[in-house]
Amino acid sequence: MPSTPPLSPSAVVTALRTAGCVFAEDEAELLLATARTPAELAAMVDRRATGLPLEHVLGWAEFHGLRVAVEPGVFVPRRRTEFLIDQALVQAPDARVVVDLCCGSGALGAALAVALGTVEVHAADIDPAAVRCARRNLTPYAGRAHVGDLFDALPAGLRGRIDILTANVPYVPSAEVALLPAEARDHEPHMALDGGADGLDVLRRVAAAAPEWLAPGGCLLAETGEHQARSAVEACNDAGLTTRLAVSDEAYAHVVIGVREQRPGP
Template identity: 55%
Template sequence: MPASESRPASLDDICARLRSAGCVFAEEEAQLLLSAASSAAELASSVDRRVAGYPLEHVLGWASFSGLRIELDAGVFVPRVRTELVVNEAVALLQADRALAGCEGESPAVVVDLCCGSGAVGTAIAARIPGIELHATDVDPAALDCARRNLSPVGGTVHAGDLFDALPAALRGKIRVLAVNAPYVPTGAINTMPQEARLYEKRASLDGGPDGLDFHRRIAAGAPEWLLPGGSIIIETSQSQAAQTADIMAGTGLAVRIVRSDELDGTVVVCHGRPPA
């Protein structure tokens, strides 16, 4: 229905349309759409797009993540609540470092948000641990544009390229925390994903290869030479794939543990390199 023919007159009208389209949190979404619209025409257009299946975050132009508003353009991977576990584990490691060593005279910890998408993970880490040296990488130009807007206020630097190829050579052997949310959906499972992801997020941001673990293998192979002695990788995976991801990481000499949060419905593998000799 064209926007000109759909001008919801009230919150109840919008909720009814959203519910009929299958939106579980119709009232909350309606409130957000109402507050974001600057005119009746813009509101009508936004509701039309949401009813048509566009992700709410793409309609609004931002996603809520770890208590922050992350700017988001159409087609860019939407950060999930479960990925906040990557942030929490990274923050815990960095806080432990500071408590052990103290901040005075210490070089800033180098943190890399690999496969950063919109830069949500790096932005959230930097917001909670000021003073880190933050870098982020991705191959998608649209995602990189969002990442630059999100990371600039927290002092992050964004690099375009494939995994470690994007990073400056000067970072080799200096990364304290490598935070990773690389694609891990098995190719054959993409067609079973919700419409919002399947149709409106780029396949390259989802597809992890036949078993979903292609990127995890590549990251495990390349990461050790980039980590500071004793540095860590925190990599998101699924609950069903966690043991395989852990085995892949352990196979390159990293010490691994699986962390699960039922509250966030998130699973990560935390990997530690060898400590300094």
């Protein structure tokens, strides 16, 4: 069988640009560096040209300084969510128990494990494919990933012990899912995108149960959209958490932070 002729860098850029990739030069550089053979490079370029997310083609995504494994059909961690990690580290720099709820690839749990050092990390998702991917990313940090619906997936022994609870819940209103870029709409799980009528259905469920799972002083952090931010804060306040909104104009990120207050001393 004849071998596949190697694609030149310029040919890769041209193929990606023709397919509509805005950052064709940057993507070409990553594909050329990742492919091990000319045949693999050609296949990767073809897959990207058909609209598959770059991270699914590469098999990894860059997130908070890490290369996180991302398998086909699993939600791709967004760079703006790095702001959530930064806020978690400011809020709870001495955290020892971390839970990554609605974990997808487990990127948030892995990033926190690296930043915090010795820490107990758990992740959970309702999608078995996501949990398999999260296990790959958390194993180096002795993290555990569980399949199930929100808190139902977690070991009961975590109740009242969680210092940082990240919940990168789906928050796109149902009517707006069809308006998302094709890369997300066509290649990521619908359940990881659709947050219900106003986008806050899952967040409300998480906030309502969070106080009994958080340690005193523990915090819940959830990303939300700009136009939902006020309602998201209200949902966390209604659950009994002391809540504030952190905003990064640069990353266009909005993170709701709800804290379970410390019990008064004797």
